[in-house]
Amino acid sequence: MPAKIPEVVILRLPLYARILTQLEEEGTDVVSSQALGDLLQATPAQIRKDLSYFGRFGKQGRGYNVRGLQRELRQILGLDRTWNMALVGVGQLGRALLTYGGFENQGFRMVAAFDADPGKVGSEVGALIIQHVADLRPTVAERSVQVGIVAVPAAYGQDVTDELVACGVKGILNCAQFQPRVPDDVWVRDIDPVVARQSMT
Amino acid sequence: MPAKIPEVVILRLPLYARILTQLEEEGTDVVSSQALGDLLQATPAQIRKDLSYFGRFGKQGRGYNVRGLQRELRQILGLDRTWNMALVGVGQLGRALLTYGGFENQGFRMVAAFDADPGKVGSEVGALIIQHVADLRPTVAERSVQVGIVAVPAAYGQDVTDELVACGVKGILNCAQFQPRVPDDVWVRDIDPVVARQSMT
DNA sequence: GAATGTGAAATCTTTCACAGCC
């Protein structure tokens, strides 16, 4: 259970957490590695091994307690802490993310939104007032933003990313169609639908 | 170059394609595996090996021709064909995707949009008229939709997915916060921002 | 009886290192 947890395992954890939430909502109390594997299209052995890196959550002969395991995973993933996020680029996509309910109660809070268009600055979207990107630096510091969401046209993507990194964010959620460059200690996740789709062939 | 191409390599290809597009726009003619590796945070050896599965695209002593390689990859990824997509769920996120320019000229065309809310049915978003989900089946067949985008509340996710699969789509882009179950021959890609974010810890 | 947790084996992926080419 100690030191070395494989990278891939960590990337799968959120999927486990998500499916457990679903199972809990459906009223399932106990689930076997077999059943989890069916749901996630993985082998039961993989599920068991993955979970075993973090502790012994199961009961032999029965399986895993859905609610208990879910709570464990949420804790491991840091979902009981709250992370502050800032959005840069309030276009169609940015606007959708701002009003997207999904972040709440998953431990994320959108605390600032920026755009370069003076016409948008000052207007209210959701609970936030759009600020000019020039205010990025002070605001990120002041509201302790840890994650930046990049939703600007590709051409500005790197500049915005650099700026966010310079402000000290620890992670970037990239919604733009470009490949961000960041230092090793900053995380990047891509949610460009085009990239996601292309690998389907 | 023949048979067995690793799964992971295929998943990386769209990233390569994307960065080559960027390089081309910046006017770069030739790029080395070293330079590509820097941009993608990968080792030069990995880049070379990945590309070698598909052919010998590079020139020793110089590197890879940006435009040429880009064209090769686009072909391998089937980006020169056009894929038809249908969106189910015209909420905030769905609406953003409908008006999202990014799909065009990447070989994807949004050809239909569905919602269950009678208040939305009939209204126009982008170039499409929203149809009732009851029309899903005939429309998908008629407009030869190959990819379905699921952007509905989690509770309806599986029903919509099942329906799309029953209509014969080959891929699902899942934007909802649930874990879809599909037959083995259907692809699923997740673009739930919450899942993407959670694995940052 | 049923299902976990886990070393060991099998498989997959990355990296090394160098011959060959421009």
Next chain:
DNA sequence: GGCTGTGAAAGATTTCACATTC
């Protein structure tokens, strides 16, 4: 000199299979 393409080595991940627990 610089850089690709590629077998072989190293490393990571998945699967097997079984002792163990409930």
